[in-house]
Amino acid sequence: MSSDPSARPATTLADDSQDSNGALNDQPEESTLATLSHFSPEKEAAATAVLSVQGEGAGMTAFQLTKLHKEYTRSWDLFYKRNTTNFFKDRHWTEREFPELRAEGGEPCSKHLLELGCGVGNFIFPLLDSNPELYIYGCDLSTRAVDFVKANAMYTEERCKAFVCDITTDKLTDTVPAASLDLVSALFVLSAIPPEHMSLAVENIRTVLKPGGKVLVRDYGLYDAAQLRFKASSKMADRFYARHDGTFSYFFSTESVAALFAEGFELVSNAYVVKDVVNRKRALNMERVFVQSTFRKI
Template sequence: MSAEPTPAPVAAEQPQQQPPSTTPIPPSAEAGPSTLRVSVIDKWLKPNGPPKGVSFGARKLGDEDDVWSNNAWDHAELPDDFNERAAEIMEKHRSTPVPEAKVEDYNARPAAFWDAFYSNHADQFFKNRRWLPLEFPELVSCCEPDAGPKVVLEVGCGAGNTVFPLLMNNENPDLRIFATDYSATAVKVVQSSELYPRAEHGLGVLNASVWDISAKPAEGSGVSYSLPEGIEPGTVDVLTVIYVLSALHPKEWEQAIHNLYTALKPGGLLCIRDYGRHDLAQLRIKQPRLLDVPNFYIRGDGTRVYFFETEELGGMLTAPARGQSEGNMFNVHQLAEDRRLIVNRKEQLKMYRIWLQAKATKIE
């Protein structure tokens, strides 16, 4: 559903206690999922593996390092004046919002803008997410030959950036993958692939369908949720939501999280990655692009994007399940910022990418 950057892979999960922390995701000397078969990891990572002696997500700028010696540094510390400079830009955004007459059009038909996006970029937008084994090893473990029956749901599949790498590296004959997007054009891109509905080696089955993550149930249905084609309540083992929640209006978040919660098995894993507050993409947005909610913008192509703080995302995951007055929907095992310093050596510029990443398991 959402256009994505190339992320700085997170080397290892750091479980955190509630309330969620804003501590950036740290590097680890033990990068990579040690419990997975080497064959699966090698197939995924080897084509673009890191230079010898360098671990993904572990290039951290030290006091003695020359900042201009590399194009990017992982787990970056923000400069002391970063928030002050960002606040100045945010004030400019607030002073020149999108005209009210246009806001309703952008919010009323978001799928149409994503259809146009994928119509224009269908052949260029597929990115093999080689960082998935390091960021979400639990997802890749579903590909193990002895993993048994597993159901994976990718919400906001776009051009198939998660599901096709899964299929191409899968060794589990009992893996079922569901890909959804509220752009019908994106779903057609996935369905037109030579890998659809099965991988070349015949392992794994993929089903792609149109679904709005924030959809409410049909009136009179007697249920509180909406689920994609082929998914029954409580059946999904791992659910990925990567650069997707940011495409929703904040008033749609509650229903979206309820739908995801309903789809997952008790103990099922929710994997989220999205844009963080004051990410470079937010600071570079031109005016007037601010919509009817702070930190919620329209891109030049008409698609929407929100920039999260960890507290917002954590609050959604730890809210009580619908119909309950207390208790959390999810146990949050990871919720933190992932920051990368991008360097323009020619112009001597420093720029900061800020993403949020979360892992949470369903409580029931």
């Protein structure tokens, strides 16, 4: 489930900054990331007015909701069938945003990390290249995505292991030893899970982390431009939407992501990352909002 145009000007996105669903590119640019306050009261009022048009409840029928949930895994497999390895760019920004991912002069493979929603390896392979201290597990619910990871020329089980897993139903400990991980990354992953199942995913994460191990979270924030662009017909629940291809997107407040990790974790950091981006081709000026958080297992 779940690129970095770092050479571009600070306030610009490439012309391909929308995906095939009309969703906005979620990958941050190197020179624009900063933790800022969230919207001003005026901007919050404007965003609330936009969202009020979407209505209070779901904008689709019970049949549509049931169908979307039933075909959730298939939708991701079709996503990777359609886009193969060409959709996301490599995530070279992660070490900048999360110092825990940087090499510290330790022994090879002395730290163990699990990437949730590894996709086709856009996080795994750049990190393996830059940090020899890491051994990386990567899981995804899409069999097709995991096959792409294993087919990569850089893939070797001496450094990494990719496996299929739905983190809301499958036990991570079936592949990853219990309490063995130093780090778990969850980059634009929790938002793809139905809200009622998120706590199951977090408990699953807890089982494979060492005491003192950390979870690194980056995800969509409340009032993000992508949320404001959704139509009422795409709304599944409060802050929760279906894209045209059947994949999901939830938009977190800092409070809601902290609440997910309230049991068994302590908060290390939790903030909004806000940036203005411009798509010149489409004459769009957008404010992207993300949550970026770190939690430590107690």
